[in-house]
Amino acid sequence: DAKTTQPTSMDCAEGRAANLPCNHSTISGNEYVYWYRQIHSQGPQYIIHGLKNNETNEMASLIITEDRKSSTLILPHATLRDTAVYYCIVNYGGSQGNLIFGKGTKLSVKP
Amino acid sequence: DAGVIQSPRHEVTEMGQEVTLRCKPISGHDYLFWYRQTMMRGLELLIYFNNNVPIDDSGMPEDRFSAKMPNASFSTLKIQPSEPRDSAVYFCASSLALPRGYTFGSGTRLTVV
Numbered sequence: 630d631a632k633t634t635q636p637t638s639m640d641c642a643e644g645r646a647a648n649l650p651c652n653h654s655t656i657s658g659n660e661y662v663y664w665y666r667q668i669h670s671q672g673p674q675y676i677i678h679g680l681k682n683n684e685t686n687e688m689a690s691l692i693i694t695e696d697r698k699s700s701t702l703i704l705p706h707a708t709l710r711d712t713a714v715y716y717c718i719v720n721y722g723g724s725q726g727n728l729i730f731g732k733g734t735k736l737s738v739k740p
Numbered sequence: 741d742a743g744v745i746q747s748p749r750h751e752v753t754e755m756g757q758e759v760t761l762r763c764k765p766i767s768g769h770d771y772l773f774w775y776r777q778t779m780m781r782g783l784e785l786l787i788y789f790n791n792n793v794p795i796d797d798s799g800m801p802e803d804r805f806s807a808k809m810p811n812a813s814f815s816t817l818k819i820q821p822s823e824p825r826d827s828a829v830y831f832c833a834s835s836l837a838l839p840r841g842y843t844f845g846s847g848t849r850l851t852v853v
Contacts, residue, residue: 661839672744672831673783675841716783720839727773727796728842730783 632656633717638735641711647704649734651717654698660721662693663728664702666713673716673730676702707738744845746832752851758820761848764813765834773833773842774807774817783831789815822852 634652641647653662664676677684677691679700684691690703704711716733745764753759765772773788787797792809800807804823809815819826829849833842 663841665841672833672844672847673842675843678839678841727785727788727799729785730775732782 632719632729633731635715635717635731635734637732638737640737640739641704641707643709643738643740644706647707647711647736647738649702649704649715649717649736650699651702652699653717653719656697656719658697660719662691662697662700663718663720664689664691665716665718665728665730666711667716667733668710668713676715707736709738709740712736712738744832744834744843746830746845746848748848749846750849750851752853753822755823755852756821757852758818759822759826759850759852761817761830761832761850763815763817763832763845765815765832766843767813768836769834769843770837771835771842772809772815773835774815775831775833775844776828777831777847778828786817819850822850824852826850827852 661678661680663678665673667673676688677686679691679693693700714733714735716730718728720728747762771790774786775783776786777783786799787807788795789809807817829847831844831847833844835842
């Protein structure tokens with residue numbers, strides 16, 4: 630079973646920041662938080678991951694709370710092409726490589 | 741870099757036939773994963789390999805499914821005999837040593853009639 634809880638769906642206006650929340654209250658100290666997205670009929674796409682510190686790359690920012698029980702993925706300027714299902718996953722990142730995908734959040738970016 | 745390459749993109753077969761799905765991971769990646777996606781069950785991990793060795797096959801639904809990785813640049817997922825309930829999109833993914841992100845292929849859409 631997925632160890633995360635995400636809203637089923639969210640809307641965002643084009644050009645605005647999209648903030649996608651994720652709860653992972655049972656996360657253990659050596660588990661990472663990963664974010665992937667899946668645009669319709671394509672394979673999932675890796676976005677970002679983090680352990681304790683906030684992370685930023687060319688696609689997004691990941692904000693992890695100090696107690697690590699929740700996180701937020703931020704798309705700073707959402708475009709129509711960001712419409713997708715976004716998955717938040719926790720995993721050891723070590724030899725146990727099996728990412729377990731939940732149902733994710735369907736983000737709809739609207740003009 | 742061509743990414744993870746899967747073939748065929750689409751496969752339609754009759755119940756009882758053998759189906760072989762193929763995957764070429766990104767060169768240099770140590771890990772290879774096979775996932776299956778359906779509307780009802782979402783994305784499910786079937787099996788994954790590390791350095792060509794199967795590590796966890798607990799997600800393989802039954803003995804009709806088998807996966808091999810004869811070398812670092814090729815893997816197959818075989819279903820024999822196929823059944824209509826095997827209809828799904830099958831994704832292959834590869835990764836460098838964890839905790840890196842995975843790169844997924846475009847998938848094979850399998851329809852068993």
